[in-house]
Amino acid sequence: MQQVAGGKARGTGAARSIVFIVADDLGFNDVSFHGSTQIPTPALDELAGTGLVLDNYHAQPVCSPTRASILSGRHAIHHGIYMPFGQGSALRLNLSYTLLPRYLQRHGYATHAVGKWHLGQNELAALPTVTLTLTLTLTLTLTLTLTLTLTLTLTLILPTDQ
Numbered sequence: 001m002q003q004v005a006g007g008k009a010r011g012t013g014a015a016r017s018i019v020f021i022v023a024d025d026l027g028f029n030d031v032s033f034h035g036s037t038q039i040p041t042p043a044l045d046e047l048a049g050t051g052l053v054l055d056n057y058h059a060q061p062v063c064s065p066t067r068a069s070i071l072s073g074r075h076a077i078h079h080g081i082y083m084p085f086g087q088g089s090a091l092r093l094n095l096s097y098t099l100l101p102r103y104l105q106r107h108g109y110a111t112h113a114v115g116k117w118h119l120g121q122n123e124l125a126a127l128p129t130v131t132l133t134l135t136l137t138l139t140l141t142l143t144l145t146l147t148l149t150l151t152l153t154l155t156l157i158l159p160t161d162q
Helices: 042-050 063-072 100-106
Strands: 130-136 139-142 146-149 152-158
Touching: 063 100
Parallel strands: none
Antiparallel strands: 130 152, 139 146
16 A cells, blocks of 8 residues: 555656445455455445455444544444434534544545434534525516526535534
8 A cells, every 4th residue: 555645646747535434233254355255345445445454443333433433443332422413412523523534624625424413413513514506597588488597506515513
């Protein structure tokens, strides 16, 4: 593996992409690149073969503390998340933590989270990348019919840690 600094592989000048996949309830031998013959996973095998596989790690028994540890760089005893938060819970990951996406952004990466969050939802600042797009279209055509067209797009992007 080449050393990566500032989002670029040393000596190549090419930007490196990072796709971080966290799969809940996935066992070590549930992918064919670890030798499973029961479950063919050709797309994951391709990613593993051309990327970096992190297979020497310590995970928590449920998703939220594992996700919090990956993003914050802190063990569960330091971030305090041991179980997923229930719907409407006032609990959340501490907003004072600088998370992995912020560090990547500082090195020129664009970041986006897709999928389950479970690290707080009681305020916008506790959510991962929030994109709100509102589009209103009105069309104006003067013939036998009257149609107005006006397109307004508003996009609001809030970082994961403010």
